[in-house]
Amino acid sequence: MAFSAPTANFTPLNTPFLRSHDNTLVSSLSPSPFFGSTAKLRLSSSPNFNLHRRSGSVVAVSEAVKEKKFKSTRNLLITKEEGLELYEDMVLGRAFEDMCAQMYYRGKMFGFVHLYNGQEAVSTGFIKLLKLQDSVVSTYRDHVHALSKGVPARAVMSELFGKTTGCCRGQGGSMHMFSREHNLLGGFAFIGEGIPVATGAAFTSKYKREVLKEADCDHVTLAFFGDGTCNNGQFFECLNMAALWKLPIVFVVENNLWAIGMSHLRSTSDPQIYKKGPAFGMPGVHVDGMDVLKVREVAKDAIARARRGEGPTLVECETYRFRGHSLADPDELRDPDEKARYAMRDPIAALKKYIIENNLASEAELKAIDKKIDEVVEDAVEFADESPVPPRSQLLENVFADPKGFGIGPDGRYRCEDPKFTQGTAHV
C-alpha cells in the first residue's frame, strides 16, 4: 500500500491509510549503524515486503538489517526457547484480559477497566528483553505490561478484585498497577502523567552511573503510552529533556489509532508520530506493532542504544485494540471492516504460524502452553476470589510514608499514635 502524505488528502475514518505494515520510515539525525545515516522519507513501499509476515522478516529499520533478513529466510529471528517464551507471554496477556472481561460482567470488578487485546505484541516484544532492574511505566491499559514484567497473575487479578493481596493492596485498582520488586512504576490514570515519571527513572539511572559512580548501572526505562498522549505537552517536554540529557529511556507509542472515540487522524495535525523524534534530536522509528518479531528487533536496538548511553529513542508501534477503549465503551464508532482487517493480523496467530512453519515447536507444545496459561488464569481468579477484602484499618496506612505527617493532635501526641488511627476510624 502506497504511503501518502497526510496533508495531501483527508481519508475517511475507516481506512487505515496512514501506516500499513509494509512501510517503515526512519529518520535519524545522528549517523549510527542502527538507523542509517540518511534521513529520508520513503514515499513508496518496496514491493518485496509483502511477504514479510509469512517469512517473519522484519521490515527493517536499517539497511543492514533489511538486507541480512532478506538474504536468507532460514536465518530465524528467535530460538525455540525464545519463541515459546514470547508465545506464552502473549497468550497469558490475551487469556488474562478475556478473563477480566468475564469477571467484570459478573460483577467481580468495577470501575474503568481497559483491556489490551490485540496489542500483546508490543508489550511482549519490548518487555521480554528487559532485565529485572529495568523500569516500565505504563498508562491505564497496564495489566499486560505488569504481566510481561513479571508481576504474578494472582497479584494482578487480586488487585482488580480490590482484595488486600493485590499488588497494591487493593488501593490502586486497574489503572494503578505498581510493583517495586519488578520495577513497574505504574499505572497512571491521566494520560501523559507517566512520561515524566519514566524520565525521572531514567534520570536516576544516569545519576547512579555518573554521580554515585555505580559504574555498571545501565538500567533502561520504557515508557508506554498511546497516540492520544502524543498531543499532550508532557510528551513533548519529556522528549526534549530526555534527548537533552541523553537519558536511557525508550518512548514506546502504542498507536492504536483511537483515543476512546477520537480518531488519531482527526486530532493530530501530523499523524506520523515517529517524525516527532528527530525534531527533538532522537531517532524516530515506525514498526508494525502487530508482529512481535519486528517489534522485538526494533526494541533490541533501541534498548541497546539506551544502555550504551546514546540517549532516547521514539518508537511508534502501529497496533490495534480488538475491544473497546474500556469495558464500558460500546465501541460503535469504529468501522467493522477496520476491525476485521486487524483481526486478521492477530499477533498471537502470526507468531504461532511462524513457529510452526519454521519448525521451532510443534502444535502440541503450543497447545500445552495454552492449557497451562488457562490454568494459571483460573488459579489467579480462584486466589483473588478467596483473598480477603482490605480491613478498615488499612484506610490510613499508606497515606504518608512517615505517618507523623498526619500531625500533632490536640492532646500533644502524634495522630498516628492514636489507636483509632490504626483501626481506620480516626478523623484526620
Place this chain on the structure above:
Amino acid sequence: MSLKFFAHFLFIFQVYISVFLLIIHLQFHFFEIAFLFYFFAGAKPMAAIFQGVGAAATLSSSPSNSFDSNNSVFSPLTSFSVRRGASFAVVRSDGILNLNPKGRRAQQLISNAVATKADSAASSSSSKPGHELLLFEALQEGLEEEMDRDPRVCVMGEDVGHYGGSYKVTKGLAEKFGDLRVLDTPIAENSFTGMGIGAAMTGLRPVVEGMNMGFLLLAFNQISNNCGMLHYTSGGQFTIPIVIRGPGGVGRQLGAEHSQRLESYFQSIPGIQMVACSTPYNAKGLMKAAIRSENPVILFEHVLLYNLKERIPDEDYICNLEEAEMVRPGEHVTILTYSRMRYHVMQAAKTLVNKGYDPEVIDIRSLKPFDLYTIGNSVKKTHRVLIVEECMRTGGIGASLTAAITENFNDYLDAPIMCLSSQDVPTPYAGTLEEVTVVQPAQIVTAVEQLCQ
C-alpha cells in the same frame, strides 16, 4: 593619738566602702531592672503596669534577696520575668536556645524589642557563638549540608545551576556538586516536577525549585496526582521523598501572577506536608527536616523575607516539620500567623503592648498538618483567637484553621475566631492598592481591640 586617728580612718573607710558597695550594688540592679524594663516593655516604661496579677517569681539568674527589695516597685516586671525564664522561641523542637542577656545586647534591643523577640530568642549569643546570615543563605546552608551528607540529594529547577538560583538559594552549588546534581531544567514545570517524582520513586531525594510558587500551578497535575497519591495507590511500595520549594507571596509590585498565595490550593492534597519558613533559623531547620523526611514536603518561602538577617547556631539542627513556633507568649489573645505576616503581627504587637494588651503570637509554620497541640494550649489559655495570614480569604489556610479550632476547641472560646486574610483580588500592581490587599499592622491592632472587648 595615732590610734584615734586610725579608728576614725577605719570608720570612714568602712563607711566609704559600704557606700561604695551599696552604690555598686544598686547600680548593678538598677541596670538589670533597666534592662528588663526595656527588653520586655519596649520603649515606654508604662507598658508594664497592666501586668497586675502575675506570680511574683524571682528571676533565676539574679541574686534573689537584693532583687526582692525592689519587688514592690517593679512587681509587674516579675511576671515578665516568669516568661523570660520560659523559653518562648521554639517549643519542643530540637533547636538550642540560650538566653543570656548581657548589657550590650540589651542596649541593642531597645529600639525594636518586641519585633525581634524571635531574633534574640532563636539566636544564641555568648554560650554558642553561632554565625549571622541572611535567610537565603540559611536555606543554602541547609541545602548544602544535606547534599554533603547524602549523595542522593539533588536539586532540579530553572536557573538553579549556573545562574545560582533566581533568589540565590542555590548559589555556588553547581560549581561544587556538578551539573547533574544541580540540574538546570528547561521551562517545563509539569514535566520536571514529574521527573523529580520519578527520580524520588527510584531512589533519589530531589529538591525541586519553583522559581515562583505560582509556576507550580503548571505542575499541579504532577503534584496532586503523583506526588500526593503515588505512595497510597502503590500500596506503600514507593516513597516519594521529594521537597518542592520556592518563593511565593506578595512582593513589591510584582504584579498579579507573581504575587500569588497558593498555600490554599495545595492544602487539600492528601499525602503531602506543607511548611512555611519565616526566619533564617527555621528556614534552615525546615529545609533540612524536609529533605530528610520520607514524605513529600512543600516548603513555602516568601519573596520579601530572603534578606532577613539572624544569628543561627553553628551546629546541626532541624526544626520539626509538624510543630508550631511560639514567638511571643501572652495572656489575652492568641494570634496565629505564618511567613511574612509574622512580622506584621510583631509590629502590631508593639503597638498592642503599648496599649496594654498582651498578645500571644504563634507562628504555625506547619500549614498542613496543623499543630493542634501548641495552638490548643494557647486557645485554652487566652480564649480568643485571631488568625493573620497572607493567604486568600476563600478556602485559605485561615479558613481551614478556623474550622479546625472550632471543631476541637469550641468550648474554650470566649469570642468567635477572627481571621484576617488577603483580599480575594488578584494582586494589583499599584503600590497603594497592593498595600491594602494584604493585612497591615493597623488592621491587626483594630482586630485585637475588637476581639478583646
